Amino acid sequence: AQSVTQPDIHITVSEGASLELRCNYSYGATPYLFWYVQSPGQGLQLLLKYFSGDTLVQGIKGFEAEFKRSQSSFNLRKPSVHWSDAAEYFCAVAKWAGTALIFGKGTTLSVSS
Amino acid sequence: EAQVTQNPRYLITVTGKKLTVTCSQNMNHEYMSWYRQDPGLGLRQIYYSMNVEVTDKGDVPEGYKVSRKEKRNFPLILESPSPNQTSLYFCASSPEQGTYEQYFGPGTRLTVT
Numbered sequence: 001a002q003s004v005t006q007p008d009i010h011i012t013v014s015e016g017a018s019l020e021l022r023c024n025y026s027y028g029a030t031p032y033l034f035w036y037v038q039s040p041g042q043g044l045q046l047l048l049k050y051f052s053g054d055t056l057v058q059g060i061k062g063f064e065a066e067f068k069r070s071q072s073s074f075n076l077r078k079p080s081v082h083w084s085d086a087a088e089y090f091c092a093v094a095k096w097a098g099t100a101l102i103f104g105k106g107t108t109l110s111v112s113s
Numbered sequence: 114e115a116q117v118t119q120n121p122r123y124l125i126t127v128t129g130k131k132l133t134v135t136c137s138q139n140m141n142h143e144y145m146s147w148y149r150q151d152p153g154l155g156l157r158q159i160y161y162s163m164n165v166e167v168t169d170k171g172d173v174p175e176g177y178k179v180s181r182k183e184k185r186n187f188p189l190i191l192e193s194p195s196p197n198q199t200s201l202y203f204c205a206s207s208p209e210q211g212t213y214e215q216y217f218g219p220g221t222r223l224t225v226t
Contacts, residue, residue, distance in 0.1 A: 034214070043219040046216075049214060099161055099163075100158040100161060101205075101215055105153060
């Protein structure tokens, strides 16, 4: 069955430091992968997506993610974190035929000054 | 502005009192879906609809009903709410099945006492 694992429940990063959030997926074919961000009290905003092609994808707000098929991973990165990046981040994989997104349980990012 | 709207945003109700959470999108999207978000569980799909009059169960449909009489609207109905349905609910839409990318509403926080 398809699944997504986000191993880190909570991460704290200093402002200006780099960030990497981990995501591992289980899927039999080429996955369609997403990262969403949820700021406190807000809905989910799409940061970036991978469908095919270049395995390094760029998103909004300076985020990028790298698809590694051999590791079944789609880790999210940002070179320099800002206090406004504090939020909950969800990795997701699309079910076959796009009937649903399967989400990981999320990683909460705190940013310290 | 292209968006998915939900009403109400917050709702406190009592066990057994029927309620409806409305969802509307102005993007002429064919696909719509409902998810619930619970701490430590991420988002799980309740129901989805691939077009008018076409709906199907997601992973956690028990206790919920939906209808899709118009393309833009996809209400979620709880005919006899119970405390275990206390959750944060999100409506999402997508241009068509197979597009994979979903756009989310702002969420409805429901408390059932």
